[in-house]
Structures are given as C-alpha cells and as structure tokens.
C-alpha cells in the first residue's frame with residue numbers, strides 16, 4: 001500500500017478500534033431538499049461537535065460550509081450522485097481524485113448501483129476511479145447498493161454479498177451497503193468481503209435505540225464502519241447521537257452503555273445552555 005493511502009486511512013479508521021465512524025450530509029441531490037438538511041451550516045456545526053472520524057460531503061459544501069472546521073474531522077469527498085426520482089440506477093461522476101487532494105480529503109467516495117440496467121457503466125466508473133485513487137494514495141469508499149428491476153429484495157443478504165464483493169473485487173477500501181435485517185444474515189455479507197464493510201443508516205422511522213442495536217449487531221459480526229446520515233442529522237440531538245455511536249464503535253459499548261453516553265451528552269448540552 002502507498003504510504004499516502006496508509007496515512008489517510010489512519011485518519012478515518014480509528015487506530016484504537018480499527019473502525020470508522022462517518023456521518024454523511026450528501027443527500028440533497030439524491031433525495032431532494034430534506035427539511036433536516038436545509039440549514040446545512042447548523043447541521044455541520046452539530047456534526048463536527050459530535051467528533052466523528054469523518055464527514056462525507058460534496059465539494060461545494062466542503063468549500064462553503066466545512067471550511068471553518070478544517071482539521072477537526074476528516075473530509076470524505078463525495079464524487080458521484082444519483083437521483084431517486086430521475087436516474088435511480090445511475091450514479092454519475094461529479095468530482096474526481098484531483099479535487100479530493102485539493103480539498104484535503106482523506107478519502108474519495110462514490111456510489112455504484114449494481115443489479116440495474118446501468119450496472120456495466122457503474123462498474124466501469126468504479127474501476128476507473130479505483131485506479132486514479134490508488135495512484136494518488138487516496139482511500140476509496142464506495143456506497144454499493146443493489147437496485148433495479150432484477151432486484152426483488154434490496155436487503156437480501158445474497159444480493160448484498162454480491163454488491164460488497166463487487167466493490168472489493170475492484171479495489172474499494174471501504175464498502176458501504178445496507179443492513180440485511182439480522183446479525184446472522186449480515187455475517188454472510190461481511191464474510192464475502194475482504195475490504196472493510198460499512199453500513200448506511202437507511203430509512204428513518206426507527207428509534208435511536210433501534211439504530212444503536214442494528215449497529216451493535218453488525219459490529220458483532222465483523223462490520224467495521226458506518227456512514228450514517230438521515231437518522232443522525234434529523235435527530236434533535238445530533239451531537240449526542242454521534243457520541244453514543246462513538247461509544248459503540250470505538251469503546252465497544254453495549255446498547256445500554258451507548259444510551260447512557262447519550263444521556264450524559266444531553267446533560268452536558270443543557271449545562272452549556274444554562
């Protein structure tokens with residue numbers, strides 16, 4: 001491995017735990033203007049205050065919103081975008097490795113949708129950016145989701161195993177995908193992938209405890225990263241949620257232990273407001 005890649009990876013994958021806690025704010029192009037992300041400046045402030053290892057964002061947000069926090073968290077530069085409404089199976093390139101270097105990013109991240117009509121193009125793009133990232137010593141993260149007419153169940157473990165393995169085959173360092181619904185089934189997803197497997201938070205609507213439990217179960221079967229978005233920044237206490245996740249990921253806390261960390265973080269927030 002190039003030394004540059006090793007140095008950058010060590011900034012986003014916690015040395016003590018060997019795991020990555022990343023938060024993503026890259027949703028607007030994909031999903032439209034979600035209420036929780038309208039005030040991106042205040043979201044960024046709360047996310048940074050939670051001290052995640054890294055934050056995934058597009059280049060304009062890095063330059064206009066993240067800049068005051070430079071050095072406080074790593075940037076994972078998002079370099080592609082799809083649209084749930086207009087092109088749901090085509091994640092199109094919108095940035096490149098040279099820009100990731102220029103923004104001081106510690107990784108570049110792209111989406112790749114497999115199982116849909118655009119799979120060939122998606123894999124060609126992933127293979128190309130994998131080559132470019134490797135030659136710049138830039139770690140590559142890929143959000144690999146199965147989607148399209150042939151995919152009957154996006155959360156099926158066999159389908160997810162195919163997706164993460166496709167990423168590993170093409171040199172992705174951290175492959176992010178969806179939860180398969182149970183620890184037992186997710187073990188087969190992790191086992192199929194020699195790269196780090198990371199989890200997306202997914203649809204909203206569960207309680208904080210549910211998300212913490214999913215994370216705990218996935219960690220217990222070998223998952224080594226998360227890149228969570230919606231349930232974190234739409235929560236009224238974003239920083240406290242990130243601190244609870246950090247306890248799970250980096251201190252190997254139980255769900256109950258992480259909830260105690262959350263409660264303490266809320267008390268500290270109240271003290272600061274007094």
Ligand SMILES: O=C(CO)COP(=O)(O)O
Pocket residue numbers: 024026027143200201202203227228229230231
């Ligand atoms: O990967 C995502 C956006 O990049 C989705 O993250 P969430 O599902 O946690 O919102």
